[in-house]
Amino acid sequence: MKLKWRMMKVGVGIHIIADFYGVDSDLIATTERMSPIIEAAVEYSRLTKISSDYYQFRPRGASGVVLLAESHLSFHTWPEYGLVTLDVYTCGDPTTAEDAFSFLVDKLKPTSVMTKKITRGELINENAPENVEEISL
Amino acid sequence: MKLKWRMMKVGVGIHIIADFYGVDSDLIATTERMSPIIEAAVEYSRLTKISSDYYQFRPRGASGVVLLAESHLSFHTWPEYGLVTLDVYTCGDPTTAEDAFSFLVDKLKPTSVMTKKITRGELINENAPENVEEISL
Numbered sequence: 001m002k003l004k005w006r007m008m009k010v011g012v013g014i015h016i017i018a019d020f021y022g023v024d025s026d027l028i029a030t031t032e033r034m035s036p037i038i039e040a041a042v043e044y045s046r047l048t049k050i051s052s053d054y055y056q057f058r059p060r061g062a063s064g065v066v067l068l069a070e071s072h073l074s075f076h077t078w079p080e081y082g083l084v085t086l087d088v089y090t091c092g093d094p095t096t097a098e099d100a101f102s103f104l105v106d107k108l109k110p111t112s113v114m115t116k117k118i119t120r121g122e123l124i125n126e127n128a129p130e131n132v133e134e135i136s137l
Numbered sequence: 138m139k140l141k142w143r144m145m146k147v148g149v150g151i152h153i154i155a156d157f158y159g160v161d162s163d164l165i166a167t168t169e170r171m172s173p174i175i176e177a178a179v180e181y182s183r184l185t186k187i188s189s190d191y192y193q194f195r196p197r198g199a200s201g202v203v204l205l206a207e208s209h210l211s212f213h214t215w216p217e218y219g220l221v222t223l224d225v226y227t228c229g230d231p232t233t234a235e236d237a238f239s240f241l242v243d244k245l246k247p248t249s250v251m252t253k254k255i256t257r258g259e260l261i262n263e264n265a266p267e268n269v270e271e272i273s274l
Contacts, residue, residue, distance in 0.1 A: 053202075063208070074202070078261070087226075114259070121220050
């Protein structure tokens with residue numbers, strides 16, 4: 001008889017790191033226009049907001065971080081370059097990070113995106129051996 | 138006569154993404170112990186805090202985000218694994234991110250670290266040609 005372990009979940013979360021280029025400068029110049037988009041992304045992707053902070057740079061430029069029960073979402077804008085740098089990091093259901101990311105692509109309409117998806121805590125196996133069911137083959 | 142351009146700065150910021158393993162569980166279990174370390178890292182590395190938010194998970198676990206004039210610093214802990222996932226993202230002087238990171242390694246004393254250093258907005262050349270000095274050779 002052989003034993004086989006169930007497929008194990010590796011890591012504690014998914015982190016999408018994205019730089020959006022070619023975004024409308026006026027859209028990303030102010031927290032007034034950016035914050036409703038960010039808040040809507042959190043809501044759309046069913047994430048749990050703990051708090052959010054925004055900062056208006058003078059004359060133009062905006063930053064914000066949303067602390068989530070599932071980790072965080074953050075952005076920083078450079079209207080002079082049409083650039084938004086975005087991070088969406090969630091633990092739990094990995095589709096939530098992807099949903100928030102897709103929502104932001106849809107609303108900010110970058111002409112190009114450079115993105116990386118990273119597993120955080122990738123050495124962690126959330127199913128400790130004592131919780132893994134042995135399956136007889 | 139040839140012309141040579143000065144070395145150009147590429148990107149808008151440096152993002153250090155680090156997962157710390159083997160950290161003392163009690164140290165990372167509470168915002169009460171984590172927040173002074175995070176605030177001290179910001180001060181040590183001469184970063185400019187705009188705001189900070191922390192969240193205490195029950196029974197154990199802590200998260201926090203610091204919005205900086207230079208971007209952000211964030212952490213999330215899993216005391217049950219001795220894990221801290223850390224992000225230090227700064228624009229301007231790249232040594233500030235490295236200083237904050239080194240400070241946190243020193244205070245949290247992980248037994249191992251997995252780290253990536255990413256240039257954010259790497260398609261941006263902050264020295265537009267009109268600002269670049271021509272040097273005769």
